[in-house]
Amino acid sequence: MRHGTLVKLILLIYIKYSSGVSTTVGLEFIFPTPVMSGWKPTVHVLLVTMVRSVQIEWKYPDKETQFRSFQLERQKKVIVDILSENVVKLTRPDQIFTVMSHRISGNNRFSVTLILQNSMSSLAAVKLLPLPGWGKRYYVVTLKSMPFILVSAGTHKTQVIVTLIDNTNFKKYLPLNSSNKIRRQLKEAETLVITNCDQDGSVDLTGSEVKSDNAVGVISGSCNVTTNVGASYDQDMAAEMYLPIVSFGKLFVIINTPRQLLRSYIVIIASDQKTDITYFSDSTAQWTKSLHKAGVLEQIPIASDMASYLTATKGVLIVLVLKSDISQSNYGDSTMCLLVPTNLFYDSYTWVNPLLTDVHFTFYAIIVSEESMRYLIAVDESLVQCSWQKVTGLSSYSVCHFSLRHEPSEHNIMTQHAKQFGCYIYAEADVTSFMYPAGFVSGLINENRCAHSSMTESDLLDNDCDHWIDEESLNEKDDDNDGLTDEDVGNRPRRNGDWGAWLTWTCDATCGNGSSIVRHRLCDNPYPRNDGLDCIGEESEDIKQACNTSLICPDKCPVGTFGFNCSQRCTNCVPDCNKLNGSCDLCTDGYTDSLNHCNKSCPEWTYGPGCFGDCQIKCLVDCQERIYGTCEDILTFKEILVFVTLCPIILAVLVVCVLKLKYYFDQPHGVVDTGSHSTITTVDTNKSMTTAATETEATTLWTNTTEQASR
Structure with missing residues (x-):
């Protein structure tokens, strides 16, 4: 043990x-x-x-x-x-x-x-x-x-x-x-x-x-x-x-x-x-x-x-x-x-x-x-x-x-x-x-004594000393082929059936209202045995009388419930469920199994109406919930695609801008004459103003480009 x-x-x-x-x-x-x-x-x-x-x-x-x-x-x-x-x-x-x-x-x-x-x-x-x-x-x-x-x-x-x-x-x-x-x-x-x-x-x-x-x-x-x-x-x-x-x-x-x-x-x-x-x-x-x-x-x-x-x-x-x-x-x-x-x-x-x-x-x-x-x-x-x-x-x-x-x-x-x-x-x-x-007779079949002086029906005694109990019947026949008749009186007497007590009155309807009350009784006091007769009379009786079972019939169940006494729920059905078995025409978003009152959530990697939404396409991973397909707090596939597409374009624009600025600043903007007698500096005012504007515009363009790239 x-x-x-x-x-x-x-x-x-x-x-x-x-x-x-x-x-x-x-x-x-x-x-x-x-x-x-x-x-x-x-x-x-x-x-x-x-x-x-x-x-x-x-x-x-x-x-x-x-x-x-x-x-x-x-x-x-x-x-x-x-x-x-x-x-x-x-x-x-x-x-x-x-x-x-x-x-x-x-x-x-x-x-x-x-x-x-x-x-x-x-x-x-x-x-x-x-x-x-x-x-x-x-x-x-x-x-x-x-x-x-x-x-x-x-x-x-x-x-x-x-x-x-x-x-x-x-x-x-x-x-x-x-x-x-x-x-x-x-x-x-x-x-x-x-x-x-x-x-x-x-x-x-x-x-x-x-x-x-x-x-x-x-x-x-x-x-x-x-x-x-x-x-x-x-x-x-x-x-x-x-x-x-x-x-x-x-x-x-x-x-x-x-x-x-x-x-x-x-x-x-x-x-x-x-x-x-x-x-x-x-x-x-x-x-x-x-x-x-x-x-x-x-x-x-x-x-x-x-x-x-x-x-x-x-x-x-x-x-x-x-x-x-x-x-x-x-x-x-x-x-x-x-x-x-x-x-x-x-x-x-x-x-x-x-x-x-x-x-x-x-x-x-x-x-x-x-x-x-x-x-x-x-x-x-x-x-x-x-x-x-x-x-x-x-x-x-x-x-x-x-x-x-x-x-x-x-x-x-x-x-x-x-x-x-x-x-x-x-x-x-x-x-x-x-x-x-499962059971057996508690009989004395191995006793040394037998031939009992008193023999009664079903006495559980081996009256004829053949080591068998009550194997014969009162039928004047030699049942066990031993040359003797009825020497072991042990037949099971025939027993007719009789009615047990009446059970309590109940309404004849299983739910809602009924028109009669009825009661039943069983033929079990005792059961008929050994070819005995069945009980005489009716096993049920009824009285015409309005009655109520205090139980709601399925066809009266409110929305979202079904079954006997409306004891089961079908709140995930659209618009409502079958009141007998709970089956649905459609399920609300995030639920499936319309035959069983839409009692199951969408399987993994799915969401939405009919569970047709694909979480892998939307989130790359499984959704956080099954109704809307909410993704975890990470970049979506579309966001990643836009980023990958725009990044080379932005880099190309930056390179072009830098080259143009470099080329511009490398060009001369005035004339300087360094003679022996004097130094004359000629400055073109209009060009200076234009150059200053160009520099400001280039600076602004660089700043905007940098901000866009960072975003």
């Missing part, structure tokens, strides 16, 4: 409207907030309702009296920030400690997904189990670098024993007894933290066992997983919440991801001794191995370009690990995801795509369905449109991927006849990705 970065944890809470059978939705969740060391670690909480309003009660850790209570209205989002003192920093010198956890409850069912964001390239996603889905015995999976294990108690005085695998590297940093056991008694909502995130070293705690006398929830992973990036390494975080051993399965579809450049493998942990596993890599090849005791793990590389499947003679846990070599691709990093056994699939899922800071994700849904059901699956009330791929070696199942809207939004996917299918959410961005199951 990169140090000195903002650590963020986004908690997505949404309300699932389906009643009856419970999956990963519930009424109460207890969870810690594991983060790495960073600058001001923060937890961002995104809460979303789907159909019904929910009253949420949120108890903060270590504060007996601090509760946060609020109402979630349907189809509304609320963001809650958890301050840094309420997060669990895994990079502490003490490697075993306890902390109090968050506790959230509601009066209607909701689901919780944690997305841990430590940096732009370090994220992990965790699908939480509500308290009824917790168990008393677990095996955990971590990756080979800085592992952590979190064990949370739901009741007071819960005895917890964690048996770590015999790992010599971990013992260097944490002295353990010969049995490698860590024992703690936990209070209600208290979490035991075991972390190696403050140490450097190759440590993997996969296969460690958690036991307790009361039900607990377990999250584990790795703080810092490195992926080879050419000559360097990129770092990522991995985390997952695990199913208890009683929910381990026997048949798994190993999904492939939308990007085919990932190096993938699966980690398998057995729940019992002498567990035989068979992996079908293609239609003809298969790989078989026997796991001799509980807790023994196996790691199998898989092909990422096709879906395959695996079977086991006894219940196993499977975690999918994706590690991409991003020296070859910009997509990937390390991701770990719990694979759901096919007999824990459910018939509908709801989730939220979050908006993550500083990183743009593309979201995909990955669907696993029986071949006969793939054309009956609808997402957001539209049939799924994608290219289905048959599972290798298991022709009765198919897998498909399809992209989702990028903006933060809620999605629901379901089948028309309440048949089970699997759903995973996969998100990828530059050098990072994460994946998690």
